[in-house]
Amino acid sequence: MAKxxxxxxxGKRTPRHMPEQDVHKRIHNFNEVSLxxxxxxxxxxxxxxxxxxxxxxxDGCPADINIxxxxxxxxxxxxxxxxxxxxxxxxxxxxxxRVCPQEEQxxxxxxxxxxxxxxxxxxxxxxxxxxxxxxxxxxxxxxIEKKNKKIAIVGSGPxxxxxxxxxxxxxxxxxxxxxxxxxxxxxxxxxxxFRLPKAIVEYEIGEIxxxxxxxxxxxxxxxxxxxxELAEEFDAIFLANGAGAPRFLHLPGExxxxxxxxxxxxxxxxxxxAYAFPKYDTPIKVGKKVAVIGGGNVAMDSARTALRLGTxxxxxxxxxxxxxxxxxxxxxTHAEEEGIIFDFLTLPLKILGNEQGDINGMECxxxxxxxxxxxxxxxxxxxxxxxxILQVDxxxxxxxxxxxxxxxxxxxxxxxxxxxxxxxxxxxxxxxxKGIFAGGDIVRGAATVISAVGDGKRAAKAINNFxx
Numbered sequence: 339m340a341k342x343x344x345x346x347x348x349g350k351r352t353p354r355h356m357p358e359q360d361v362h363k364r365i366h367n368f369n370e371v372s373l374x375x376x377x378x379x380x381x382x383x384x385x386x387x388x389x390x391x392x393x394x395x396x397d398g399c400p401a402d403i404n405i406x407x408x409x410x411x412x413x414x415x416x417x418x419x420x421x422x423x424x425x426x427x428x429x430x431x432x433x434x435x436r437v438c439p440q441e442e443q444x445x446x447x448x449x450x451x452x453x454x455x456x457x458x459x460x461x462x463x464x465x466x467x468x469x470x471x472x473x474x475x476x477x478x479x480x481x482i483e484k485k486n487k488k489i490a491i492v493g494s495g496p497x498x499x500x501x502x503x504x505x506x507x508x509x510x511x512x513x514x515x516x517x518x519x520x521x522x523x524x525x526x527x528x529x530x531x532f533r534l535p536k537a538i539v540e541y542e543i544g545e546i547x548x549x550x551x552x553x554x555x556x557x558x559x560x561x562x563x564x565x566x567e568l569a570e571e572f573d574a575i576f577l578a579n580g581a582g583a584p585r586f587l588h589l590p591g592e593x594x595x596x597x598x599x600x601x602x603x604x605x606x607x608x609x610x611x612a613y614a615f616p617k618y619d620t621p622i623k624v625g626k627k628v629a630v631i632g633g634g635n636v637a638m639d640s641a642r643t644a645l646r647l648g649t650x651x652x653x654x655x656x657x658x659x660x661x662x663x664x665x666x667x668x669x670x671t672h673a674e675e676e677g678i679i680f681d682f683l684t685l686p687l688k689i690l691g692n693e694q695g696d697i698n699g700m701e702c703x704x705x706x707x708x709x710x711x712x713x714x715x716x717x718x719x720x721x722x723x724x725x726x727i728l729q730v731d732x733x734x735x736x737x738x739x740x741x742x743x744x745x746x747x748x749x750x751x752x753x754x755x756x757x758x759x760x761x762x763x764x765x766x767x768x769x770x771x772k773g774i775f776a777g778g779d780i781v782r783g784a785a786t787v788i789s790a791v792g793d794g795k796r797a798a799k800a801i802n803n804f805x806x
Contacts, residue, residue, distance in 0.1 A: 342413055343385050354383040356461050361675045365645055368531040371672060372436070380465040384412035387457050390449060395459060398447035400792030401428040405444060405459055412462060421470040424463060425477050429503035429546060430496060430791060432471065432538050433525060435464025438788040439666050471541055479549050485509040487805050490572040492559045492745060495523025496787045497778030498578035499543065500794030501801075502551040508802060512550070513572075515557040520609065523580055524779075525787070527609040528601075530639050532646070533669075536608070564748030565774070574773050574801045577749070577760060578794065581779040583740040587631065591689030592735075596623060596697050600632070600640045600736035607643050625732030627651045629700055631686055632736035633663035636784075638670065640734045641678045652678050653728060657685045657705050657718040683707070685718065687725070689733055699727045739784050749774065759783060766800035767793055775801055 357373045358364075364371050375383065387409045395405045403424055411420035424431045440446075440460035448456040469475075487510055491498045494516040506512045520526050525539045547553060559565060559579065568575055584599030586592055603622070610620035624647040630640045633656035641652045656663060659682045660670055674680070683705040690699040704724035707716035741758035751771040753761045760776035762769055767777045777793030779785055 342389070342410075345388070348386050348388060351382070351386050351455075353386070353455055353458055354379050356458070364532065365676050368646055370535050371532050374468055375461055375465040377465075377469075380412055380462055381415070383458055384409045384462055386450070386455075387413075388449060394447045394449060395444045395457070396447075398443040398445075400443070400788050401434065401795065402792075403427050403444075403463070408466065409457070409459070409462060412466065417466055417469045417473075418475050420466045421475055422477065424466060427795070428463075428791065429500055430542050430787075431463050432467035432542055433496070433534065434788055434791065435460050435462075435467055436534050436538070437529060437786075438463075439786055441667060443788065467542075471538075476545065476548065479507065482507070482509045484511070485805070487511065487573045488513070488571065489801060490515065490568045490575045492565070492568075492575065492577045493517075493523060493579035493778070493780070494521035494543070494553060495578060495580050495778060495790060496525060497790035497794040497797070498523070498576065499546055500791045501576045501578065501777070501798045502794075503546045503549055504795060504798035505801060506546075506550045510802075510805075513552045513554060515559055515562075515568075516553060516555045517558045517579075518609065519555055521553050521555060527605040528636065528639070530604065530608055530643050532642070533639065558744070560744035560748040565745060565752065566748060566750050569773065573805060574775065576767070576794075576797050576801065577745060577752070577769070577774065577776040577780060578778045578790070578797075579742070579745045579780050581739045581741050581759070581784055583742045584735070585738050585740050586735055587686065587737060589686060589689055591691055591697075594689055594691040594697050595695045596625060596732045597689060598732070598734045600630075600636045600734055601739065603640055603734050604636070604643065607647070622647065623732070624649045625697075625730065627653070627730045628732045628734065629653045629655050629686075629728060629730040630734045630736055631655050632738075633658065633665060634736065634738070634784075635665045635669055636738075637736035638665045638673050638678075640736045642673055642676060644732075644734065645676060645678065649732075653681050653730065654678050655681045655684050655686055655700075655702065655728070657683065658707065658715060659683060662707075662715040681728070683718070685720070686733075690727070697731050697733060699729050700733060702726055702728050739779070741780055741783075745780075752776075757783070765796065766803075767797040768800060768804075773804065 408420045408423040444459045445456040491514040522539045584601040606622045628644045628649045688701040704721045705718040708719045711717040753770040767775045775797045778790040
């Protein structure tokens with residue numbers, strides 16, 4: 339059995355790299371890029387943890403995981419115990435371990451970060467979850483007293499799944515309603531297979547169903563039934579329906595053929611498996627030269643997906659620099675390794691087309707950065723006379739999402755702000771109507787998976803308090 343190593347030795351060790359698919363092979367498949375730690379890798383990395391008495395890493399974790407404790411159990415080779423420790427507060431460890439921006443959260447708060455040697459906490463979480471799945475380790479729901487209260491969860495993304503699991507584990511009767519044919523929300527339709535395999539998502543959702551959560555798919559709250567109707571059947575409701583409406587720049591030519599929203603492009607590829615056409619019945623067109631507009635993770639996902647679908651050249655067009663781009667550093671690095679062409683400090687002005695409505699270019703202008711704007715990032719400013727034509731035949735707009743009003747319209751007394759997001763109490767996720775709570779992207783706007791997990795946890799606690 340491995341042991342904690344002396345403090346002096348921990349300081350000498352460098353972080354353990356996680357192996358990845360060879361770049362020349364991975365651009366031709368949709369298999370996962372990051373291959374995960376081996377048992378030896380995980381123990382080595384876990385042994386670097388200082389086991390701080392006041393662990394600052396936990397301050398950076400929206401899921402409230404006891405990070406030193408689950409890492410300590412890895413060192414002891416008690417992987418089952420480590421898994422159960424994580425499950426105390428996070429029901430989606432294999433997912434969070436893959437897509438959580440650990441470098442901006444728990445690892446950023448690690449004391450080793452000052453020496454640029456932060457523990458790779460997310461990679462360790464992924465290892466433990468994958469080990470548990472491979473070894474068929476399940477959390478059993480035993481000895482729980484039923485509370486005889488019914489709760490409806492609207493939306494099966496990370497916020498809805500987390501809230502459902504937390505509530506069913508303490509005895510509530512929970513039904514989760516999902517509009518699409520598969521549960522998972524953005525985990526299924528938004529994040530590509532090469533970053534988050536759908537088998538992982540299905541497994542962790544299966545574990546939540548094992549706990550007793552009922553999931554109803556193809557159920558559109560606002561059409562199938564209104565929130566008001568659900569309120570007559572259930573004792574409390576948590577609205578976690580996400581922000582799934584695409585946003586556009588309203589450029590001239592944006593209505594030409596072969597202009598995709600990132601939502602449609604990724605949903606076709608991920609949820610409907612267009613990448614496996616004709617085995618699956620969803621076609622997807624990818625041109626020879628593609629422009630993706632945006633600088634976040636969704637833009638990176640779109641660009642890297644287009645590459646794997648066979649396009650010859652992919653340009654990522656972003657009006658600021660890589661420093662201001664909201665995408666994870668790892669995603670930027672992977673995209674660059676794979677040959678994505680970055681057109682930074684570039685703003686699209688017009689999408690050009692022929693008489694048949696097909697794209698034959700995109701007019702752009704170069705930018706420079708001025709003073710910081712309200713986001714804290716430096717404001718991009720036109721450089722006069724720098725207009726040029728980018729030769730592309732397909733454009734993907736990946737500049738974020740907006741709230742779909744269909745759920746809000748059916749919820750009397752639940753107020754939204756001017757952008758259509760639900761107004762909630764930050765600490766309790768309660769809305770302006772008693773017994774109805776909300777969280778995730780439908781409150782925050784497009785944000786991280788782990789932020790949605792945190793909302794789901796807060797909502798579950800508040801719903802329990804409300805019903806007690």
